[in-house]
Amino acid sequence: MGCTPSMLLDHKNRRDSTGSQEAALAKIAPTPVCQNKAVQAARAPRASLESDGFSIQLSSKKDSYVSQMGNNFATQLHIKRISEKLHGEGSSSGSPGARAGRRSSLALTPEDEPLVDIANRSPPPSQVPSALLYAPAEPLELLCVFPERGSRVCAAACSAAARSGGESRAVRSAREALDAFRRDQDAKQPHVVVIDARQIQLMDATLLARAIRGMKNTQHVILIAVVKKSAYLKDDFAVLPYLEAGFNRIMVETLGASAWCAEMLQARAASATARAQIGAVAALAAAADRCRDLVAVTDDQQRILLTNKSWCRVVGSRLEEGPRPLTEAISGEALRLAASGVREWEAPIMLRRRATPDSVLLPCRGSSVALNRSTSHVVLVCEAASVMEGERARGSLHSIRRGSLDVRSVASDGLRRTSLAKLQGLPLEAPITKVISLLSTATEGAPPSTVACIERAVDMLRTSELYSPQMREDPKMRTEDPIATDLIGALLSREQLNTNLAYMQGTTNVLSSRRSSNDSTVVRSQANRTNMKHKTTGQLREVLDTALSWDFEIFRLEDLTRGRPLTHLGLTLMGGRFDVCSALECDERTLLHWLTIIETNYHAVNTYHNSTHAADVLQAVAFFLEKDRLKSVLEPLEAAAALISAAAHDIDHPGTSSAFLCNSRHSLAILYNDVCVLESHHAALTFKLTLNDDRVNIFKNLDRDTYKNVRHNVIDMILATEMTKHFEHLAKFVNVFYARSSGSKEDGMQTDEPLSLDTTALTSPENVVLIKRMMIKCADVSNASRPQKFAFEWARRIAEEYFLQTDEEKAKDLPVVMPMFDRATCSIPRSQIGFIDYIIIDMMEAWAAFIDMPELVTHARNNHARWRELDEAGVTTIADVRRAQRQAITNTNTTEE
Numbered sequence: 008m009g010c011t012p013s014m015l016l017d018h019k020n021r022r023d024s025t026g027s028q029e030a031a032l033a034k035i036a037p038t039p040v041c042q043n044k045a046v047q048a049a050r051a052p053r054a055s056l057e058s059d060g061f062s063i064q065l066s067s068k069k070d071s072y073v074s075q076m077g078n079n080f081a082t083q084l085h086i087k088r089i090s091e092k093l094h095g096e097g098s099s100s101g102s103p104g105a106r107a108g109r110r111s112s113l114a115l116t117p118e119d120e121p122l123v124d125i126a127n128r129s130p131p132p133s134q135v136p137s138a139l140l141y142a143p144a145e146p147l148e149l150l151c152v153f154p155e156r157g158s159r160v161c162a163a164a165c166s167a168a169a170r171s172g173g174e175s176r177a178v179r180s181a182r183e184a185l186d187a188f189r190r191d192q193d194a195k196q197p198h199v200v201v202i203d204a205r206q207i208q209l210m211d212a213t214l215l216a217r218a219i220r221g222m223k224n225t226q227h228v229i230l231i232a233v234v235k236k237s238a239y240l241k242d243d244f245a246v247l248p249y250l251e252a253g254f255n256r257i258m259v260e261t262l263g264a265s266a267w268c269a270e271m272l273q274a275r276a277a278s279a280t281a282r283a284q285i286g287a288v289a290a291l292a293a294a295a296d297r298c299r300d301l302v303a304v305t306d307d308q309q310r311i312l313l314t315n316k317s318w319c320r321v322v323g324s325r326l327e328e329g330p331r332p333l334t335e336a337i338s339g340e341a342l343r344l345a346a347s348g349v350r351e352w353e354a355p356i357m358l359r360r361r362a363t364p365d366s367v368l369l370p371c372r373g374s375s376v377a378l379n380r381s382t383s384h385v386v387l388v389c390e391a392a393s394v395m396e397g398e399r400a401r402g403s404l405h406s407i408r409r410g411s412l413d414v415r416s417v418a419s420d421g422l423r424r425t426s427l428a429k430l431q432g433l434p435l436e437a438p439i440t441k442v443i444s445l446l447s448t449a450t451e452g453a454p455p456s457t458v459a460c461i462e463r464a465v466d467m468l469r470t471s472e473l474y475s476p477q478m479r480e481d482p483k484m485r486t487e488d489p490i491a492t493d494l495i496g497a498l499l500s501r502e503q504l505n506t507n508l509a510y511m512q513g514t515t516n517v518l519s520s521r522r523s524s525n526d527s528t529v530v531r532s533q534a535n536r537t538n539m540k541h542k543t544t545g546q547l548r549e550v551l552d553t554a555l556s557w558d559f560e561i562f563r564l565e566d567l568t569r570g571r572p573l574t575h576l577g578l579t580l581m582g583g584r585f586d587v588c589s590a591l592e593c594d595e596r597t598l599l600h601w602l603t604i605i606e607t608n609y610h611a612v613n614t615y616h617n618s619t620h621a622a623d624v625l626q627a628v629a630f631f632l633e634k635d636r637l638k639s640v641l642e643p644l645e646a647a648a649a650l651i652s653a654a655a656h657d658i659d660h661p662g663t664s665s666a667f668l669c670n671s672r673h674s675l676a677i678l679y680n681d682v683c684v685l686e687s688h689h690a691a692l693t694f695k696l697t698l699n700d701d702r703v704n705i706f707k708n709l710d711r712d713t714y715k716n717v718r719h720n721v722i723d724m725i726l727a728t729e730m731t732k733h734f735e736h737l738a739k740f741v742n743v744f745y746a747r748s749s750g751s752k753e754d755g756m757q758t759d760e761p762l763s764l765d766t767t768a769l770t771s772p773e774n775v776v777l778i779k780r781m782m783i784k785c786a787d788v789s790n791a792s793r794p795q796k797f798a799f800e801w802a803r804r805i806a807e808e809y810f811l812q813t814d815e816e817k818a819k820d821l822p823v824v825m826p827m828f829d830r831a832t833c834s835i836p837r838s839q840i841g842f843i844d845y846i847i848i849d850m851m852e853a854w855a856a857f858i859d860m861p862e863l864v865t866h867a868r869n870n871h872a873r874w875r876e877l878d879e880a881g882v883t884t885i886a887d888v889r890r891a892q893r894q895a896i897t898n899t900n901t902t903e904e
C-alpha cells in the first residue's frame with residue numbers, strides 16, 4: 008500500500024514526540040484556555056471524567072492484581088496526569104506550581120471554553136461505517152516471553168489462554184519473540200504478547216516492546232508487561248515508560264487462574280478491536296491510494312498525515328514523509344477553509360510542486376471528519392482530470408502524464424473500468440505487472456530526470472513486443488544502405504509476411520521446390536546415400552583430424568566427401584570426441600544411420616542451406632563445447648542435444664525463407680500458421696525421421712524422462728535459430744550474464760559503456776537454456792566470424808540462395824521479400840557489412856567474452872574491413888568478389904615468394 012495509515016493512527020503521539028512528550032504535556036496542561044480550541048473542547052470534559060474514573064479505579068484497585076491502560080494518547084495523557092498527581096512529581100517539573108497547573112487542566116469544563124461558535128462550523132460526529140469495523144471472532148494466539156525456565160506465571164498465562172479457547176506459545180528470549188513476528192514463520196502471528204518485565208538483568212522488556220512495535224503490522228498486537236507486585240506498589244512506580252515503549256497494559260505478577268482468564272478475555276477483545284480498526288484504516292488508505300483524484304488527509308492542526316499516490320505524483324512528494332504543515336503544500340482559499348472546521352466546502356487550491364517552481368491550480372473539495380463535535384481530520388480531494396487539462400494546456404509531459412492518461416481512459420470508458428476491476432479481482436499477476444508497479448513506486452519523490460527515465464522505461468515495458476528490434480540511430484552504421492536494411496528487415500521482421508499482395512498457388516511439398524528440377528544433383532546425392540559407409544581416405548582423415556580447429560576446412564571436407572560432410576564430421580565429433588553414443592546409450596551404427604538420414608534430408612541443391620552448412624554449424628557447436636565455460640556448465644546429455652540440434656537444425660530447408668513459404672501459401676506455412684514455419688518444420692521432421700525407424704532411433708534406449716528432456720532441449724535449440732527472435736535471445740542472454748557499470752546516461756538510453764561479464768547466474772537452469780540458445784545461434788551465423796576465405800565463400804553462397812528466391816518470387820509474381828537481393832543490382836560487400844553490423848558484432852562480442860574466444864570478434868572485424876575495402880573499390884557482384892579474392896590470394900603468394 009502506498010498510503011501511510013500508521014501516521015493516521017498515531018499522529019497525536021507523533022505530534023508530541025516532536026518535543027518530548029512530557030514537555031508537550033506541560034505545555035498543554037497548565038494552559039487554562041487551550042490554543043487549539045477544538046482539541047480542548049474535545050479533551051476537557053472527557054479528561055475530568057476519565058481521570059476521575061481512573062483515579063477511582065486506581066485507588067480501589069491499586070492493591071489488586073491488574074492495572075489497565077487505554078491504547079490512545081488521551082488515556083495515556085490522563086494516566087500520566089493521575090500518576091503525577093498521585094506521585095506528586097512531574098517529569099517536566101515537580102514544583103507545586105506545575106502541579107497546580109496540571110490540576111487546573113484536569114479540572115477544565117466546557118464552561119472554560121471561549122465563546123466561539125464551534126458548533127456551527129464543526130462537523131457532527133462522523134458515522135464510522137460499522138461494517139468496516141467488523142471483527143470476526145478468532146481464537147486467541149498468545150505469546151509468552153519469560154526468560155526463566157519453568158516460570159509458573161508463564162504457565163498460568165498459557166493455561167488461561169487455553170481456557171479461553173486460544174493457543175499459546177512460550178519463548179525465553181527476545182530473539183525468539185521477534186522471530187514469531189517474521190513473515191516467513193509458519194506459525195500464526197500472536198495477538199497478545201505477555202512479556203516478563205520483572206527482571207531487567209535477564210531481559211529488557213521495554214526494549215523488546217519497542218522492537219516489536221518497530222516491526223511491520225504489529226500495531227494491533229496487545230502487549231502486556233508483567234511487573235513485580237512489590238515494584239508496582241512502590242510510590243515511584245512509573246507507568247509512562249511502559250506506555251512509551253509500546254505496552255498496552257500492565258499486569259501484576261500472579262498465579263491466579265481467574266485473574267489471568269479475565270486478562271486474556273480483555274486482551275483478546277482489545278486485540279480484535281484494534282485489528283478491525285487498523286484493518287479499516289488500511290482499507291480506506293488503500294482506497295485513497297487507488298483513487299485517481301489527489302487525496303490528502305490532515306490532522307486537526309493542519310498537518311498533512313497522509314497523501315495518496317496521485318497527490319505525490321503531482322506534488323513530487325514521497326508517501327512516507329511524516330506529518331508536515333499543510334501551508335508548505337498548498338495555498339489559497341482552501342488553506343483557510345481547511346483550518347476553519349467547516350464541514351463541507353469547495354474552493355480552488357494552489358498545489359506547490361516540489362521539483363518545479365510552479366504551482367497547480369485545482370478545484371478542491373474539503374470535508375471535516377470528527378468522532379465527536381470537534382474536527383479530528385480534514386480530507387482534501389482535488390480533481391485529477393483538471394491536472395490533465397492543465398498539463399495539456401501547458402503542453403508539458405510532467406510526471407502526472409501516466410496518471411492523467413489513465414484518468415482519461417477510465418473516465419471515458421466505464422465498461423473498461425468494470426472489466427479492469429474484474430481482472431484485478433483475479434488472482435493473477437504477471438511479473439511484468441509487478442515490474443511496472445515497482446518502477447512506478449520508484450518514481451515517488453524521485454528527481455524529475457529519474458522520473459522521466461523511469462516513465463520512459465515503463466512506456467517501453469507496456470508494449471507487448473519487448474524484444475522486437477528497432478533500428479538504432481547509429482552514425483557508425485550504414486543505416487542508409489538499402490541492401491543492409493533489406494536483409495536485416497527480412498531476417499528480423501515478420502511484417503514482410505503481411506505484404507502478401509499477390510500470390511500463386513504454393514507448392515505442396517518442400518522438396519518439390521524449384522531446385523528439384525536439378526535432377527543431376529539429386530541423383531548424385533541419392534547414389535551417395537545408398538553407398539554411404541564411414542570409410543576415410545588419407546586426405547579425409549587429415550581434414551577430419553582438424554575437426555576441432557576454428558579454421559577447419561569445411562569446403563575441402565565437402566569436396567572430399569562428395570557433398571556428404573555431415574555424416575563424416577558427425578561420426579568424428581559426435582561418435583568420437585563427444586561420445587554421444589554413451590550419453591544416449593545407443594550404438595555407433597544407429598548414430599551412423601541417423602546422421603545418414605539427416606544428411607539425406609538436406610537439399611544438396613541449395614547453395615547455402617545444405618548439409619555443408621549443417622556440418623559447419625555442428626563443427627562450430629563442437630568447438631564452443633570445448634571451451635571451459637561450457638564444459639563447466641553443460642552435462643554430457645546437454646552437449647549431445649546441442650550437437651544433435653546443430654546437425655539437424657535446417658533439415659529439409661527448401662532454400663527459401665519462411666516469408667516466401669507464407670507468401671506462396673506453402674503447406675508448411677498453413678501447417679504452422681505462418682509462425683516459425685521453417686524452424687518448426689526442422690524440429691518436427693528431425694523427430695519424425697528419428698522415431699520412425701528403430702535403426703536410426705538414437706533415442707530408443709533413453710527412459711521416458713530423459714527422452715523428454717533431450718527432446719525439449721533439441722526443440723528449444725532448433726527454434727532458437729529463428730531469426731525473428733534474434734534480439735530477444737541476445738537481449739535475454741546479455742541481461743542475465745552482463746552487468747552495465749554504473750553511470751549510464753541520464754535518460755537511461757543505450758550507451759557505449761563496456762559491459763562486464765557477470766557469471767553469478769551460471770547455474771540456474773533457466774539461464775543455462777539461454778546459453779544453449781546463444782550457442783546454436785552463434786554457430787548458425789558463425790560463417791561471418793570465420794577466417795576470410797570461409798566467410799567470403801559463405802557470403803557468396805547465401806547471396807546466391809537469396810538471388811534464386813528473388814528470381815522465383817518474380818517468376819511466380821509473389822511479393823519480393825528482399826528486392827535488393829537482385830543478382831543484377833545487389834552489392835555483396837554491402838549486404839555483408841550490414842549483416843556484420845546489425846547481427847554479428849553485438850552477438851559475437853557477447854558470446855566471445857562469455858566463452859573466452861576473442862577470435863570470433865577479430866575475424867568478424869577483419870571481414871568487415873575487407874568488405875568495406877571491396878565496396879570502396881566498387882566491387883558488387885559475386886563474380887567480382889571472386890575475382891578480387893583470387894587477386895588477393897595471388898598478391899599474397901607473390902609477396903611470400
Ligand SMILES: Nc1ncnc2c1ncn2[C@@H]1O[C@@H]2COP(=O)(O)O[C@H]2[C@H]1O
Pocket residue numbers: 494498657728730787788790791801802805838839842
Ligand atoms: N553471411 C551471411 N550474410 C547474410 N545473411 C546470412 C549470412 N549468414 C547467415 N545469414 C542469414 O542468417 C540466417 C540464420 O538462419 P538461417 O540459417 O535460417 O538463414 C540464415 C541467413 O538467412
